[in-house]
Amino acid sequence: xxxxxxxxxxxxxxxxxxxxxxxxxxxxxxxxxxxxxxxxxxxxxxxxxxxxxxxxxxxxxxxxxxxxxxxxxxxxxxxxxxxxxxxxxxxxxxxxxxxxxxxxxxxxxxxxxxxxxxxxxxxxxxxxxxxxxxxxxxxxxxxxxxxxxxxxxxxxxxxxxxxxxxxxxxxxxxxxxxxxxxxxxxxxxxxxxxxxxxxxxxxxxxxxxxxxxxxxxxxxxxxxxxxxxxxxxxxxxxxxxxxxxxxxxxxxxxxxxxxxxxxxxxxxxxxxxxxxxxxxxxxxxxxxxxxxxxxxxxxxxxxxxxxxxxxxxxxxxxxxxxxxxxxxxxxxxxxxxxxxxx
Ligand code: AQP
Numbered sequence: 001x002x003x004x005x006x007x008x009x010x011x012x013x014x015x016x017x018x019x020x021x022x023x024x025x026x027x028x029x030x031x032x033x034x035x036x037x038x039x040x041x042x043x044x045x046x047x048x049x050x051x052x053x054x055x056x057x058x059x060x061x062x063x064x065x066x067x068x069x070x071x072x073x074x075x076x077x078x079x080x081x082x083x084x085x086x087x088x089x090x091x092x093x094x095x096x097x098x099x100x101x102x103x104x105x106x107x108x109x110x111x112x113x114x115x116x117x118x119x120x121x122x123x124x125x126x127x128x129x130x131x132x133x134x135x136x137x138x139x140x141x142x143x144x145x146x147x148x149x150x151x152x153x154x155x156x157x158x159x160x161x162x163x164x165x166x167x168x169x170x171x172x173x174x175x176x177x178x179x180x181x182x183x184x185x186x187x188x189x190x191x192x193x194x195x196x197x198x199x200x201x202x203x204x205x206x207x208x209x210x211x212x213x214x215x216x217x218x219x220x221x222x223x224x225x226x227x228x229x230x231x232x233x234x235x236x237x238x239x240x241x242x243x244x245x246x247x248x249x250x251x252x253x254x255x256x257x258x259x260x261x262x263x264x265x266x267x268x269x270x271x272x273x274x275x276x277x278x279x280x281x282x283x284x285x286x287x288x289x290x291x292x293x294x295x296x297x298x299x300x301x302x303x304x305x306x307x308x309x310x311x312x313x314x315x316x317x318x319x320x321x322x323x324x325x326x327x328x329x330x331x332x333x334x335x336x337x338x339x340x341x342x
Pocket of ligand 1: 014016154
């Protein structure tokens, strides 16, 4: 099989490790929606197996899984156009993940910056799953022979590792390009949305303070309050983009405005250059409310009917398995694992 024969196929996922943030929306979901209905098959997954690499309250996890699914649908992922499912309902992910644990090298995992950030000084005490996370992520992507992976900047290194795993597997087992070289798609002004209280840190679901992030389900008053209190400096917005280079908090708010309004940072600076925060922050809050309110209203409506979300996820899992199972079966054959047909 040659690269050219791999069907153009998009795969990406989001962990149900807490409520969705504006970072997840701008860095991932909004872009997933943009890629839907173009020249790719699109497969989107709630990656619950990744969520449990750190402790998750079992009573919360199923709800969080449904909420991420609701976030996808409310943002515009159409389950008839894209395949939408949760990872735990397609066991082939974990099966291929194990094979990739045996392909990936410990030295590769040691270089993963996300592991270092998340483990911090506690590396001896974190789960083995957190360490092996990138190998399962490679399985998520390659189980579908996905060719394109839209992600935020923080996931670039993991997609590159996926390519390393594919290359080593293809070389070790002399199977040409059985697994494709997937491309990370990292585009737009908000590929790394930063924490509102500290412009050197990423906005995360699991960050310590709720004030450091905008949740997709925040109401208008909360969004306005969070932007009002967002850390900035005393200077007005600069007249040109260069003036943002040493101002991470200011740059972050400009990036968010540009991404929410589907424009460029240059256009935002052309509109607001020279203005103070007293004008820009309320405009940003209004824009965010305008974009997020219809999504959060729809998320709430969907969450009132969890059985319907489960039905959508199950139908998606069936479609996902139709693609995944033959690829996993071929992988077993290539590796030499005996798996007689029932
Ligand atoms: N701040 C961000 N800016 C841009 N993109 C982001 N993404 C996450 N945060 C930002 C992108 O969202 C997708 C799903 O990410 P994930 O939830 O699976 O994992 P994560 O990157 O670890 O997200 P969080 O919010 O930081 O979760 P926690 O706190 O639980 O670890 C990815 O494409 C990611 O790049």
